Amino acid sequence: MAKLGDLHEGSLLYNIKLRYKKDLIYTYIGSILSAVNPYKSLPGLYDDAKINEYDGKDIGELPPHIYAIANQAYRSMWKNSANQAVLISGESGAGKTESTKFILRYLSYQSNDVNKKKGKEGRNYEEQILQSSPILEAFGNAKTVYNNNSSRFGKFIQLNFAATGAIEGCKIVDYLLEKNRVVRQNGGERNFHIFYALLAGGLGSKFGLSADPSQYRITSMSGTWDVDGIDDKADWQAVEQAFRTMNFSDEQMSDIITVVAAILHLCNMKFTTAGGAQVATQAVLEQVCQLLGIEEAGLAEVLTQQKRVLRGEEIYTPLDVDQAADSRDSLAMNLYARTFRWIISKINVSLRGDESFQFVGVLDIFGFENFEFNSFEQFNINYANEKLQQYFNRHIFSLEQLEYNQEGIDWSDIDWVDNSECLDLIERKLGVLSLLDEESRFPRGTDESLLIKLHSSHEEAAHYVRPRVANTKFGIRHFAGEVMYDVTGLLEKNRDTFREVRFTAP
Numbered sequence: 001m002a003k004l005g006d007l008h009e010g011s012l013l014y015n016i017k018l019r020y021k022k023d024l025i026y027t028y029i030g031s032i033l034s035a036v037n038p039y040k041s042l043p044g045l046y047d048d049a050k051i052n053e054y055d056g057k058d059i060g061e062l063p064p065h066i067y068a069i070a071n072q073a074y075r076s077m078w079k080n081s082a083n084q085a086v087l088i089s090g091e092s093g094a095g096k097t098e099s100t101k102f103i104l105r106y107l108s109y110q111s112n113d114v115n116k117k118k119g120k121e122g123r124n125y126e127e128q129i130l131q132s133s134p135i136l137e138a139f140g141n142a143k144t145v146y147n148n149n150s151s152r153f154g155k156f157i158q159l160n161f162a163a164t165g166a167i168e169g170c171k172i173v174d175y176l177l178e179k180n181r182v183v184r185q186n187g188g189e190r191n192f193h194i195f196y197a198l199l200a201g202g203l204g205s206k207f208g209l210s211a212d213p214s215q216y217r218i219t220s221m222s223g224t225w226d227v228d229g230i231d232d233k234a235d236w237q238a239v240e241q242a243f244r245t246m247n248f249s250d251e252q253m254s255d256i257i258t259v260v261a262a263i264l265h266l267c268n269m270k271f272t273t274a275g276g277a278q279v280a281t282q283a284v285l286e287q288v289c290q291l292l293g294i295e296e297a298g299l300a301e302v303l304t305q306q307k308r309v310l311r312g313e314e315i316y317t318p319l320d321v322d323q324a325a326d327s328r329d330s331l332a333m334n335l336y337a338r339t340f341r342w343i344i345s346k347i348n349v350s351l352r353g354d355e356s357f358q359f360v361g362v363l364d365i366f367g368f369e370n371f372e373f374n375s376f377e378q379f380n381i382n383y384a385n386e387k388l389q390q391y392f393n394r395h396i397f398s399l400e401q402l403e404y405n406q407e408g409i410d411w412s413d414i415d416w417v418d419n420s421e422c423l424d425l426i427e428r429k430l431g432v433l434s435l436l437d438e439e440s441r442f443p444r445g446t447d448e449s450l451l452i453k454l455h456s457s458h459e460e461a462a463h464y465v466r467p468r469v470a471n472t473k474f475g476i477r478h479f480a481g482e483v484m485y486d487v488t489g490l491l492e493k494n495r496d497t498f499r500e501v502r503f504t505a506p
């Protein structure tokens with residue numbers, strides 16, 4: 001791409017399109033690989049022969065390929081004695097998770113090859129990571145309007161290598177699980193797969209659950225159940241199998257399922273007003289408490305009252321029905337997020353290996369998002385992408401600068417868009433993040449008061465957008481485009497109110 005005579009956006013896109021029509025989905029832009037999702041299997045593109053072809057070849061020696069990137073990471077780790085990272089970025093459905101798998105495949109193949117040559121029986125880490133993926137996908141993926149199996153969390157997979165060149169262990173680090181999805185989904189989308197899989201798996205009756213997802217608020221609010229290419233019942237079997245392969249005990253599996261079942265019940269809980277919120281669905285309360293092993297009175301109390309400690313004294317304030325519903329949802333989200341974290345930590349115990357030398361990491365993280373309604377989640381995702389873009393700019397341009405200097409070329413006229421001003425708007429003292437935190441801590445802070453402060457502090461900033469007509473939005477001009485964020489519910493999400501809850505067993 002860099003060698004094109006006429007370098008501008010139109011010519012770059014046209015080149016990608018021409019190549020795509022010939023099933024050439026990969027293109028280099030300097031040392032960066034651009035991949036376009038083919039949405040079909042391309043025979044021979046990823047087989048063992050291809051791995052051997054790319055083994056030890058420098059980037060550019062052969063046609064562009066994801067294996068060339070994996071090979072470069074592997075070789076550079078040895079050559080430079082330095083950890084390596086492959087950053088995969090793109091919008092939802094672009095093919096990030098598939099690309100991550102191809103990189104794992106390449107590195108695992110090399111590792112197995114080393115072991116074979118040494119006559120050593122090594123563990124097959126690729127297989128193990130792949131074996132854990134039904135669990136990660138069931139708990140971390142969901143149907144969205146863009147992708148029927150969209151990862152709703154980011155992950156960094158770290159493959160640790162021994163000095164022999166073989167993989168000696170790995171680790172998964174998760175980021176930004178979209179826990180809001182547990183209690184809210186937009187039309188045409190679903191909750192995390194696990195809820196439907198559990199119901200379809202036929203185990204529900206053990207937990208007082210019906211097999212019908214329309215019976216539960218959090219699996220019915222969007223009115224979307226069946227998904228092309230997803231068989232919930234088969235997925236449940238795959239999850240059970242994966243738990244066994246990853247050494248989860250029967251008791252641990254049962255605990256996890258119990259929490260998921262309790263969340264389904266909990267979110268069906270309703271409240272009425274009687275001088276403050278009260279639980280209106282006693283049977284649901286009983287069911288949740290029985291599953292979680294906690295006292296009914298205690299749970300009802302923390303969901304309907306707020307406890308404050310004032311000069312050493314506990315003061316209880318009744319919550320209204322909406323606040324109690326928020327408490328319920330917050331408890332459900334946090335139960336889910338903590339279970340997810342725990343599952344990953346358990347998988348990591350299984351994947352852990354011996355002392356290692358260095359690692360190659362693969363970052364598979366949400367790309368930039370711009371929807372009709374953008375909220376807290378999009379703000380965080382786009383902020384993370386803005387940071388990655390800054391790193392990328394600095395890295396690439398400082399490398400280029402180094403190369404130019406070495407060759408004695410004057411580089412002063414390289415023109416690139418620096419996004420530090422946009423990041424400064426978000427990060428500086430009294431920037432968007434700090435105003436958001438400040439308003440969240442302020443007891444009388446509201447979404448509206450936040451918006452007023454944002455507008456008055458930043459309307460002059462080049463990267464800030466104040467809408468011409470007054471509404472509930474503010475905008476940020478990101479490197480990838482302008483995004484309008486809606487402040488409705490922003491404070492609640494940022495506070496993530498998880499009121500201090502001390503449960504006692506009955």
Ligand SMILES: Nc1ncnc2c1ncn2[C@@H]1O[C@H](COP(=O)(O)OP(=O)(O)OP(=O)(O)O)[C@@H](O)[C@H]1O
Nearest residue numbers: 037039040041092093094095096097098147150151
């Ligand atoms: N290289 C490829 N060859 C064939 N099919 C592909 C390839 N890459 C992606 N796909 C197809 O596209 C679908 C979506 O890809 P993937 O799940 O990797 O996207 P993603 O970028 O990780 O999306 P999200 O951000 O929503 O998780 C895959 O399920 C697969 O069917």
